[in-house]
Amino acid sequence: MFLIKILPFIIFLSFESYAHVETEISTYSNFIWRGTTFSENRPVIQLTADSETKSGFFISGFASNAEFSDEAMGKNSQVTQEVDLGFGKRWKFQTSEIQFSYNRFLFPGAQVFESDEINLYLNISRFILELSFMDDYFGYEGAYRYIRLGHEWNYTKSLGGTIFIGYNSFDNPKGKIKTRGDAQTTTGAGNPDYIDIYFTNRKNLNNDLTIELAINWTNRYEYSVQDDIINKEKANDFAVILGLSYPFNL
Numbered sequence: 577m578f579l580i581k582i583l584p585f586i587i588f589l590s591f592e593s594y595a596h597v598e599t600e601i602s603t604y605s606n607f608i609w610r611g612t613t614f615s616e617n618r619p620v621i622q623l624t625a626d627s628e629t630k631s632g633f634f635i636s637g638f639a640s641n642a643e644f645s646d647e648a649m650g651k652n653s654q655v656t657q658e659v660d661l662g663f664g665k666r667w668k669f670q671t672s673e674i675q676f677s678y679n680r681f682l683f684p685g686a687q688v689f690e691s692d693e694i695n696l697y698l699n700i701s702r703f704i705l706e707l708s709f710m711d712d713y714f715g716y717e718g719a720y721r722y723i724r725l726g727h728e729w730n731y732t733k734s735l736g737g738t739i740f741i742g743y744n745s746f747d748n749p750k751g752k753i754k755t756r757g758d759a760q761t762t763t764g765a766g767n768p769d770y771i772d773i774y775f776t777n778r779k780n781l782n783n784d785l786t787i788e789l790a791i792n793w794t795n796r797y798e799y800s801v802q803d804d805i806i807n808k809e810k811a812n813d814f815a816v817i818l819g820l821s822y823p824f825n826l
Contacts, residue, residue, distance in 0.1 A: 598626045602821040604788075607642060610722060610742055611772025611794035611813055614658065616643045632666040634677075642683070646715070653715070655686045664695075673699045681714070689714040702728045704740070718748030734781075740774045744796075770796035772813075788819035 602622045607615035620640050628634040638660040645654040664677030675697040683689045691714050696707045704726035713720035724742035731737060746769060776790035796811040 596628060597825075598624075598628075598823065599825065600624045600821055600823045602819060604817055604819040606792075606815045606817045607640060608774065608790075608792045608815060608817060610724075610744060611770065611774070611792060611796060612811070613813060613815065614640075614642045614644060614655075617812070617815060618643060628666065632668065634664060634666060636660075636662045636677075638662075645686075653686050653688050655683050655689060657684055658682070659684065662695075671701045673697075691715075704728065706742075713746065716748070718746060720747070721745045731777075735777065735779050737775075737777045739776075740772075742772045742774075743769070744772065745769050768797055768799075770794050772796070776817075784823055786819075786821040788817070788821065790817040790819070791815070792817060 600623070602624070603619065604622065605619050606613055606617050607620040607622075620642070622638065622640040625637045626634055627636075638658070640658050642655050642658040659682045660679060661682065662677050662679035664675060667674040675695075677695045677697075679693040679695060681689075681691045681693065691710050691712050694709045698705045704724070706722070706724040706726070708720075708722040708724075710720040712718075722742060722744055724740050726738060726740040728738040729736060772792070772794040774790060774792050776788055779787045781787065792813065792815045794811065794813040796813055797808050798811045799806055799808055
């Protein structure tokens with residue numbers, strides 16, 4: 577179904593000359609996505625690719641090992657990897673950029689978590705606004721919205737910093753029990769609305785290698801269900817992340 581949706585776009589791109597293809601391989605001590613660890617606070621290796629036409633249309637890809645599960649989702653809910661595909665349009669100006677995209681999150685072997693996202697990204701003179709909408713948050717029914725504000729700056733020519741503050745919002749009532757087969761889970765993606773803060777510094781070396789040191793914090797709580805009783809606990813999301821990235825040509 578996903579390939580059918582993007583087939584016209586792929587055909588269109590085939591008639592345009594590519595402006596450039598960017599690829600990068602990275603390793604991080606933790607896989608953080610909007611404040612939440614997707615690797616149970618363990619290291620990951622990630623690969624990204626982005627192919628853009630001269631008119632600003634693009635296709636992007638992302639692959640990473642990952643680690644999380646939810647027994648309430650059934651037997652096939654153990655995530656070991658994530659593969660994302662996206663396409664959209666970029667408008668670039670002298671000091672600004674606008675990007676509108678559709679993204680598909682894929683989890684091979686754990687399809688119950690697969691989800692779609694519509695995303696709008698604006699960078700105006702290094703002030704960032706990102707808006708996201710998902711109608712099914714990684715297997716949990718109900719809409720999810722994300723808004724993130726950020727700012728990036730340079731300390732020196734090769735050293736820069738970025739800070740993001742995001743708000744994660746879920747439509748469904750939080751903590752209400754529902755069933756999936758013989759298992760029980762809760763609505764609201766297993767947690768109430770929360771704020772995430774991500775502060776990072778990057779150092780670019782002469783060999784194109786980038787070193788990153790980041791801090792992640794959220795006020796997120798998690799719901800769990802046992803014997804029809806809902807438990808609410810503080811999530812273990814605070815993390816100090818070390819990363820290395822290297823661009824390369826295919």
